[in-house]
Amino acid sequence: MNTLSFKPLLAAAALLLASAAAYAGEMKPFSADYLANYMGIQGVGRMELAQAGGNRWRYSLNIGGSMANLNQTTVFEDSNGQWRPISNSDSSELLVKRRQKNATYDWSRGEARWSGDVKPERAGPVKLQNGDLDAMLINLAIARDVAAGKPLHYRMVDDGRVKQLNYQVAGKETITVAGKPRQATRVTRVDGDKQEVLWIVDGMPVPARILRRKDGQDEMDLRLQTLH
Secondary structure, three states: EEOOOOOOOOOOOOOOOOOOHHHHOOOOOOOEEEEEEEEEEEEEEEEEEEEEOOEEEEEEEEEEEEOEEEEEEEEEEOOOEEEEEEEEEEEEEEEOEEEEEEEEEEEEOEEEEEEOOOOOOOOOEEEEOOOOEEEHHHHHHHHHHHHHHOOOEEEEEEEOOEEEEEEEEEEEEEEEOOEEEEEEEEEEEEEEEEEEEEEEEEOOOOOOOEEEEOOEEEEEEEEEEEEE
């Protein structure tokens, strides 16, 4: 088994996932440590939410080590509970293969663009609509909306494309979080040969577990250990 080391994300850092709906509907900073399995490599990861000045927040995910490093960061605005992505950076290093992508969401022009290791047809511009989220923010939105009992339907603008993502509540399930049993709401989405499952525990602003599968095989599995 390979063991990954973890490097926490700060402002300059580049998922997979976490939350900001915090308690009583208020957005609060947090950090969440996970056990991680990415493409068969075992390790640890961290999700963080931090203030970035004014009504802006920085939400980040890091899974890293000697064989693989994954870093994602989204800066977004919170306007009375409506979240708007402002920028996104996504970098990965798996063995010797490296990729870096950056996104800019210009709401004054109503368009999003991408740069870095992207195909020309994925560079944009893509027209924005009110309510659009990037992939990172959808993870936050699910944790918030399950607690509020809202529909789990999202318009994702990410990676040079627009995609409608619809999740379904698949019932309750007892899972283990930091060695203790907790009741969670199981949320699923199926897209062809891909499946995504999230477990949301009441009172936690982050998913307690995130599982992504392809062709019946696990690609990524994050299991919450500690929440600060």
